[in-house]
Every structure is written in C-alpha cells, then in structure tokens.
Amino acid sequence: MNSKSVRHHVERMNPLLKAFLLPLALILASIIALMITASSDVWAGTTNVGNGDDGADLEGSVPLDSGPIVEARKKAVDRLVKLDVEGIPGLGKLIPEVRRTPLFISKRDIPADEANGGSRYHSDMSGMLFASTFTEPNAPTTFYPAAKTLNEDQLIALHIHEALHRALPPSVAEDENIVSQITVAITSPESSNDRIKAKVLKLMPELDSPRMTFSPADAMMTAEKYPVPEDAKVKRPSILGYSYKVFNNPQSAQDSSISPLTSMQTIQSFLYPFGSDKNPIGIGIELSFLNRVDGTSQMGPLNLSTRMRLWSSRGFDVGAWAVASLNTLSAEEMKNTPYGRDVLSGGLSMQKDLQHFYVENLLGLTSQGKANQQIGTIPYTYDYGSVVNATVRAGAKLGMFRLGGFGELFLADYYRINGGAFQFDSGRYEITSGGPEFTLEGNSWSVGIYGRFILNSTKDANFDYLGNVMGQGVGQGSIGGTVAIKL
C-alpha cells in the first residue's frame, strides 16, 4: 500500500510541542496504519482508509455526512459532468474519485508542512491545512476546520484538486504544480472541455500518444464510464433495521382469510463483511414477531439470507440472493398453522441506479413445501407448489426522496389441502400484485413506507396460497414501514 500522502504545510509548530506530539502521533498512526494494512491484506482488497505518513491528519476525524463540504462535492460532480471531463485523457477517473471518496472532518486544525510543498488549495494564509488525501484511487479525503472558512467555489475547487491527486496517472499525481494547473483549468469561469484537454495534454504530452498503453487503473477507469451513484445501495449495503407490517387480512363473514395474523414486526440485520467493494457478499438475519387476531403476539419465522453483487456491466448491477425462512423459532401456535413451513427462496436481481432514477428487476424461485395443522381431531396438510416470481421495481430519486413502486407476478404450481375426507387442489395459479414505495434516504439512515396489494389473480388466489409470511405475507396484501441504519 502506498502510504505516501499528499500533504501541504506552511507554518512550523512550536518546536517543543512538535518534539513530543509529532513522534507520539507518528507512533499511533503507524500502529493504526499497520492494523488497517493487516486487515486489508486479509480481505485482499485495496483499502485506503488510513493514515499516510504521520497520521496526525486523521486524529479525531469523523465521517462527514452533511454540510457545505458535502454539498460542494455534489456541485463539483455536476461541474465535471457538465464539462464532460470523462473523455479527456488522464481524467477518466476524476468524476468517480470526487463522487465516492469517503469524506472525513478532523476535529482540530493542523499546520501544513512546507517541506511537502505548499499549495493554495491545501492551506490557508495562516498555514493551517484545509484538506488531505492519498495519491491512490478511492482514498478518503480529510477536511480540517480551516476548510469551513472557504466559500462554495473554493470548496468545489478543493474537492476537484484532491480528487486529481487520486485520479491522475501516478507519474504526475504527486506533482502539485501540475495538479494545481489542471484544477485552475477546470474551475476557472471560462473553462471548457477543449481548454481543459489542451491544458492536460500540454502538461502531460505523453497522454496525446495514440499508442499510449493503459495501466490496469486506466482500464478500470474505462469500466467506470457508468459509475455507480454515491447513494446506490451497493455502496453501503449493510443495514440494521426494524419494520412493521399490517396485513390486509379480512375477517368478515363473507370474505375471510385463513390467516390468524394481523401484523408482523421484524428486526433485520444485513451485514456485508465479505467480498470486495464491487462485489460485496452479505449475510442477513431477520427475527419476526407476529400479532394474531386474538391480540396475542408470538415469535414468527427466522429468516437467514445471503446476498451478493455478482458483477456490474454497463452500469447494471447483477446480484444473487437466497433466503431460508425457518420456523424453528416460531411459537407452537404458529407451527400449527398453514404457514408453519420452511420456505427456501433464491434468485437474481438486476439493478440500475441513475442520478434521478432507479430500476430493479428480480427473478426468484421459491421451493415447494408442506405445513400441517391440527383442527380438532383432524390433521390437515397444506402442500405448496414451487413458485416463480418476477418483480419490477422502479422510481425517481429527488434529493433524499425516493418515490416509486413495484409490480410482481407469481406463478405457482399448486396449493393443496388434504385432511380427513376433505381435499382441495387449486391447480396452477398466478397472482399479480403491486404497490407504492416511498423512502427517505440519508447517508447513514433510511425511512420508508410501502404497500402490497393483489391486483389480479386466478383461482381466487391470495397470499395465503403462497404460505410465505416473511416474504409476501398473508391475506390480500399489506402496508408497512421500515427504519434502517446504514452500517
């Protein structure tokens, strides 16, 4: 891992203070860097959160989720997109670098280091550091309190400048002079794609060669022509959440459901500790609590799931998922219902996240299964055929609002009930359902409400026929809400 950071210092500290603090900071930073390096090696990924040389710049740093600096980043991205810098040689990675660099804010100012070459982009007149980063892709950017004095244009320039250190070819990434000139070319009021391109080629004439060979990083840059937006789920897939769902479960005389359930609460934990940033692999656990018609509550099925992003191509994310809904923890009353069965599901998802739009297709297969219910002295067996489902989910993204909906189709082999002299066989049937989704997405949280309603079905089928409480629920549908923390 390249631990050379680009840091810019102007003013020297008190010699006595420096004599004690800097060595101590160096030791601490080295320990932290060693730990992070070791953990990164374990997962064979290039993890770039960490300290560069002395580590002082990250002391007391906390993630930066909101505020003028974050807003300025969005505007920096907008400016770069508008200037179409992706097509300029050497700048193909610039937009992704601005978009996805993790932002931190230090709790205290530190002086810049003149020895590393001062720059007006990194420090103020008093020599205090504005920001620092590493000269490698995906590295974090740390801002310092001094940066709060900058106006929006200056912050935009600072974002672009720091990102250039990460995006330019390694041979020039640490050259403060070249980076500064390109920053000026991009941020000046009269900048244009041609002027930027001319400046870049003047500073780096080797990029003008048609026979120029690309490094692996450059090849990756080409693949980022369809970058994943910063707020895409794949960026932060791990969540800890709670949801509450009320079933549309009529109990009237003429239109009643076999389900004794009125609502369900679930606690969800989806953690993605495995894989890489691009191909995370996660394991999820969902605990459910069911509320019955008679007002009692009981433990419901336990969901164990695994999900992974398989690959990304032309801006589409393709993932796979598998869920086992187990009744091992369910209360005995739940086991003695038509829903007391284990459900195994799996499938593929295809997702595309754009700046103001998202769409997702899901294809799934649910295994057949069986549940038993004793009523009086008669044991009834509920046989569920395998189910194929296709789901389309789409919506608009407006700031932190996501407003959309989904439609889904279930094709099932059969639903059979046998007990005593009674037999029922639905034969093949289908259910078409859909509903709205409304979500508020923060950087580290999300709140949403949703609904699921049967739009059409054959054989008078409803969600009871599917026998999947944790999946589609019961009765005629449901409405619910969820609160989640992104980890």
Added chain:
Amino acid sequence: MKTFNFIGFAVLVLGLVPMLTACGIGGLGEPKVPYYIESYNMDGTKLIANGVSNQNDPNTYTQNQYTLKSGQRLLIRFENLSNHVESIKNSWDNELHLRLVPTSNTDAETLKGSIRLCPITKNWMMLATWYKAHPFNKQGNWNNPGGDYDAASCIKGEVELPDGTNPDASPSPSPSPSPGTPGDLIARPKPTPTPHGYTPSTYKGKDEAVIDVPSVIFDIKQWFQSNPEGRSVNYGFILISENPVDIFGDKSDAYSPRIYWKKPKAYYRAGGGGGIYRK
C-alpha cells in the same frame, strides 16, 4: 356286478363333514350373535353459527356438548368412512346407523322430535363457518348460509332405550331366519328381537361403548348407498333443530355422535360360490 366303493364313500364323508361344519350347517355350532358392532366417533364435528366468522374458533369443535337451535347447526362426518365402505357393504343386515345422545337438559323424545339429519351436498372442512364450507376460494362459500344440504333427504331419528328397545317400535318379529337381501351371499338369521340390534350384549364390539341413557338413532343406510358407496362421496351430515336441544359432543367418550354397523364375525368369501361364516 358293481361293488360298493367303501373307500370312495369314506373319502366323500370325511370331506363333506368339515365343509358343512365350516358352513354352519349340520348343527355343529351356529353363533348366537354372529356379528359384532363396529362403531366410530364422528370425528369431523364442527358447530356453525350465524354471526360467527372465525373459522378456527376453538369453541366450535372438540366440545363436550353442543347446543343446536335456530341459527346454530352442527356439521358431522366420519372422516375415514371411505376406508370402511367394503366392510359396511358386507355388514350384517346391510344396516348403518348414526346415534346422538342428548344431555340431561334434553330428553330423547324432544331430541327426536326436534332434530333433522340432512345430507350435506358440498365438501367442507373444520374451518367451515355459517357462511363458508371452506375458506380457500369463492367456491367454498355455501350457496345458502347455514350449509348446503339435500332437504328432501332429511330424516328423523328413533329413540332407543338403554336396553336396546325402541319404545315406538311394533312388536318384535320372531327370531326366524330372514330371507336374504341383495347384498347377502347366503340367507342369514336375524339375531335379536330389537329394532336395531345394538343391544347392550352386542356392544362388545370395537370400542365396547355402552349407552346407558335413551338416545336417538338415525338410519343412514340409504345415504350410504347413494353417496359413499355409490359415488365415493362423503360430505357427512348437518344437524338442524329449530328448538334448542343439547347433545353430547365429540369430546365425550361414550356419548359422542357415532356411526354404527354390524360386522359379521370372521367373514370371508369362498372362491366365487358364496360365503361362509366362521365362529
């Protein structure tokens, strides 16, 4: 001159005697009661009431007693009857009966006068309600709330006293052999001078249930021949009473609604030529 074949005669006699003995011919031991009682609880028992839509209301099944009245009826069925169709077809006298036992709140004569036993015409299950035979689709709705049944085939019962007699029956016939019925392979003697034959002494059957109170007996042979035997259909019965009457429920050991028939002792068919009874 043809000589008497003594050896051949001996073989003939030695061969015929065991056969005739086995057939019960020759006075070597005809059984006094050549059958025992096969009796089963009507395990599918579900109370349906106007206004109750909870399909799995625990008060509507496995009860010690049920009250039948206007707006409250009882669905009853011996769920595994299909496993016994052959046995019933070959039953003694081809009879099949259903018994209800009134609780102390209702005397047998009142029960007999109030209650009708009607064949159900739609398949149902234990989640049935006043409105639905089953909850799985619209075809599960009763065409008429309160249950679909063949009103023309509703029957009334007869009272049977603890000693097995029917107070309303005509004098018992003499215990002479009766002519065979179409289902019989040979003519069989009527065993006892009681209307139904379910006397205490013959209750030493499968479950040895002894009814020591007056009860009401329904003859369901015709229903059996038309439905379980004729069409392989067993939808059971609905009990209807406009007057409030109480009967013992399916949770009761001896007094639960039960189905009865007489099963010949050790009956089997001989190769195509008829049947014989073994003691």
